[in-house]
Amino acid sequence: MNFGIQQITMKKKSDPWLWLPILLLPVWFLIYHYLQPMTDWLIDVMLGMTKGAHLTEAMRFFLFEFPKVMLLLTLIIFLVGIIRTFFTPERTRKALEGKKTFTGNVMAAALGIVTPFCSCSAIPLFLGFVESGVPLGVTFSFLISSPMINEVAIILLYGMFGWKVAAIYVGTGLVIAILAGWIIGLLKLEKWVEPWVYQTHLGDSGQEEEKLTLTDRIRLGYEALKEIVGKVWMYVALGILVGAGAHGYVPEEFMAALMGKSAWYSIPLSVLIGIPLYSNAAGIVPIVSVLIEKGASLGTALAFMMSVIGLSLPEMIILRKVLKLPLIFTFIGIVGLGIMVVGYLFNYILL
Amino acid sequence: MEIKILGTGCQKCKTLEKLTREVVEQNNIDASVSKVEDIVEIMGYGVMTTPALVVNGKVEIKGRVPSSDEIKKLLTR
Numbered sequence: 179m180n181f182g183i184q185q186i187t188m189k190k191k192s193d194p195w196l197w198l199p200i201l202l203l204p205v206w207f208l209i210y211h212y213l214q215p216m217t218d219w220l221i222d223v224m225l226g227m228t229k230g231a232h233l234t235e236a237m238r239f240f241l242f243e244f245p246k247v248m249l250l251l252t253l254i255i256f257l258v259g260i261i262r263t264f265f266t267p268e269r270t271r272k273a274l275e276g277k278k279t280f281t282g283n284v285m286a287a288a289l290g291i292v293t294p295f296c297s298c299s300a301i302p303l304f305l306g307f308v309e310s311g312v313p314l315g316v317t318f319s320f321l322i323s324s325p326m327i328n329e330v331a332i333i334l335l336y337g338m339f340g341w342k343v344a345a346i347y348v349g350t351g352l353v354i355a356i357l358a359g360w361i362i363g364l365l366k367l368e369k370w371v372e373p374w375v376y377q378t379h380l381g382d383s384g385q386e387e388e389k390l391t392l393t394d395r396i397r398l399g400y401e402a403l404k405e406i407v408g409k410v411w412m413y414v415a416l417g418i419l420v421g422a423g424a425h426g427y428v429p430e431e432f433m434a435a436l437m438g439k440s441a442w443y444s445i446p447l448s449v450l451i452g453i454p455l456y457s458n459a460a461g462i463v464p465i466v467s468v469l470i471e472k473g474a475s476l477g478t479a480l481a482f483m484m485s486v487i488g489l490s491l492p493e494m495i496i497l498r499k500v501l502k503l504p505l506i507f508t509f510i511g512i513v514g515l516g517i518m519v520v521g522y523l524f525n526y527i528l529l
Numbered sequence: 530m531e532i533k534i535l536g537t538g539c540q541k542c543k544t545l546e547k548l549t550r551e552v553v554e555q556n557n558i559d560a561s562v563s564k565v566e567d568i569v570e571i572m573g574y575g576v577m578t579t580p581a582l583v584v585n586g587k588v589e590i591k592g593r594v595p596s597s598d599e600i601k602k603l604l605t606r
Contacts (some may be wrong), residue, residue, distance in 0.1 A: 296541075301578060302579055303578065381574050
C-alpha cells in the first residue's frame with residue numbers, strides 16, 4: 179500500500195512537478211559535462227590507483243559509462259514519455275485507416291517509433307488495426323518498427339558510439355520495417371491470418387479522448403521514467419559491468435575471428451542466434467559495444483543486436499494467436515533477411 | 530456497481546486488478562470485480578491497449594495503471 183500513499187502525496191503537490199524538471203536541467207548538464215574529470219579525479223586522486231592497470235581501467239570504464247548512460251536515459255525517457263502522450267494507439271490507427279500500401283508503410287513504421295507499445299498489447303493492437311481497415315502489410319510495418327526501433331537502444335547507442343551509429347540504427351530499422359511490411363502486403367497473406375480475427379467485432383469504447391493538461395503530460399512523463407528506468411537500470415549496470423570486465427581483461431582481437439569482417443558466415447549466424455535470445459535493449463547494447471571493441475565488425479554486431487531486439491520468441495508466441503505459422507515464418511524470414519542485408523552493407527560497402 | 534478489468538494476463542493487468550480490489554475493499558464500495566481475459570470480449574469494448582478498467586460497461590481507463598487515488602475517485606463519484 180506504500181505505493182498508493184506515495185502517489186497520493188505526489189498528486190497533491192502536483193505543482194512542484196511542473197517546475198522541478200526545469201530546475202534540474204542545469205544540474206543535469208553540469209554533472210554530464212564534468213563526469214569524465216570527476217571520474218578521473220575519483221580514481222587517480224581519491225583512490226590513488228595505478229594508471230593503466232587492468233583493474234583501474236575497468237573501474238574507470240564502469241564509473242564513467244554507467245552514470246553517463248543513466249543520465250542520458252533519465253532525461254530522454256522523461257522527454258519521450260511526454261511526447262508519447264500525444265501519440266496514442268487510437269490516433270495512430272486513425273492516421274493509418276484506409277492508407278494504401280507504400281505511404282501507409284512509411285507512416286506506420288515512423289509512427290511505430292513514437293507510439294507506446296508493449297508486447298502484451300500486441301494482440302489487441304493487431305486486432306484493432308486490422309478490424310478498422312488498416313491493411314495487413316501496413317499493420318506489419320508498425321509491428322516490426324515498434325519493438326525493433328527502441329528508444330532505450332537509441333540512447334545507449336548514442337551514449338556509447340555517438341550519433342552516427344544511433345542514426346544508422348534508426349535509419350536501417352525504418353527501411354526494414356517499411357520494406358518488410360510492404361512485401362508482406364504484396365504477397366497477400368491474409369489467408370494466413372486466423373479466420374476469427376476477421377470475425378471479431380471491434381466495439382466502440384464510448385470513451386472520448388482523454389483531455390490531458392500539461393501537468394498531466396509531465397506526470398505521465400515521470401511515470402514512464404519510473405517504469406522504464408526502474409526496469410532497465412539493472413540490465414544497464416550488468417551490461418556495462420561485463421563491458422568493464424572485458425575492457426581490461428579480454429584480449430583486443432578476441433572476437434575478430436568469429437565476428438570480424440573476414441567471417442562472412444558470422445552475419446546469418448548472429449541473426450539466427452539473436453532470434454531465441456531475448457534481452458531488452460538496455461542489456462544488449464553494452465554487450466554489443468564489447469563485441470565491437472574486441473574485434474567484431476560494426477555490421478555484424480548491429481545485425482546481432484537488431485535480431486535480439488526486433489525478433490523475439492515471446493512476441494512470436496503471442497502473435498501465434500492471430501497468425502498462422504506460415505505467416506510467422508514469412509515474417510521472421512523477411513525481417514531476418516533485411517537485418518542480414520543491413521549487416522553486409524555495413525561490413526563490406528559503407529565502412 | 531460492476532467493475533471489469535480487461536487484460537490478457539500481463540504484469541500491468543495484474544497490478545490493476547490488485548489495486549482495484551484494494552480500493553473496493555478499503556472504501557467498502559458495493560461492487561463486483563471481475564477480470565476479463567478473453568481477447569474477443571476485450572475487443573468488444575473497443576480497447577487496443579491493455580490493461581483497461583471498465584465501470585458499469587464504460588471504459589474509464591486504458592493502457593496504463595492509474596494510482597489508487599485515481600481509481601478511488603472513479604469509483605466513488
